[in-house]
Amino acid sequence: MNAAKRYEIFTRFRAANPHPTTELEYNTPFELLVAVILSAQATDKSVNLATRKLFALANTPEQIIALGETGLSNLVQRIGLYRTKTKNILATCQLLIQNHHSQVPRTREELEKLPGVGRKTANVILNTAFGEATIAVDTHIFRVANRTGIAPGKNVLEVERKLMKVVPTAFRHDAHHWLILHGRYICKARKPLCSHCCINDLCEYKHKNFENTLLIPSSSANV
Structure with a gap:
């Protein structure tokens, strides 16, 4: 794919969704960090259902530690791998208090030292919480x-x-969100909705499918 085609693809993404963002609900970098840790192998919807209750009770490292393992796990138990995630969140909270004055660090190196935080999670935090032009590659982005x-x-x-390297600089900050949303709602794994894709004439996929019916939330219909 040449540079002109890529530029047109991201131009169309921006026209359809000028201000993309994560579908995880959060108000602070710390809340986003907790939500992203919980989101591994889980849907954003299930995470949001849990964090609405959790953050109403505890949304600082000190408050979450005060919940204890039982209290925290009871609030997130409907999320996959919740036991491991509970332990990681509690350990992360402890490190934030001890090493970062209860604040989320702003470097990849320090973020990746936190339990439950890998490269992808660090990229999400750097991009969404701190405005850096990083791209967190999940299964959706990898596929797209x-x-x-x-x-x-x-x-x-x-x-x-x-x-x-190839995403034009002007689009790099938002590319992460456009590609995730496109993969989640249009370029699906089993049956991509090619007939509703705003870049189907630019896409180089050899097995395009124009037989699907569009069944996506109205808020994401133009993604």
Whole structure:
């Protein structure tokens, strides 16, 4: 795929959704950090249902530690892998208090030292909470990057590095959200909604499907 085609793709994404953001609900960097840790192998919807209750009771490291393992796990138990995530969140809270004055660190190195935080989670925090032009490659972005030809790669790190190289600078900050939403609602894994795709004439996927019916939330219909 050439640079002109990529530029047009992201121009269309921006026209359809000028101000994309995460679908996780949060008010502070710390709340976002907790939500992203909980979101691994879980839907944003299930995380939001849990964090609405959690953050109403505790939304600082000190308050979450005060809940204890039982109290926290009871609030997030409907989320997959909740026991491991509970332990990681509590350990992360302890490190934030001890090493960062209860604040979320703003560097990848320090973020990745926190339990339950890998490269993808660090990229989400840096991008969404702190405004850095990072791209967190999840399964949706990996699929879209490869399927469309925007940035094909054999693994998530290769795709991330390629996206950071080929996505035009003007679009780099929001590329993460556009690609996730596009993969979540349009370029689906099993049956992509090619007939409703705003970039279907630019996409290089060889097996396009124009037989699907559009069944997505109205808020994301233009993504």
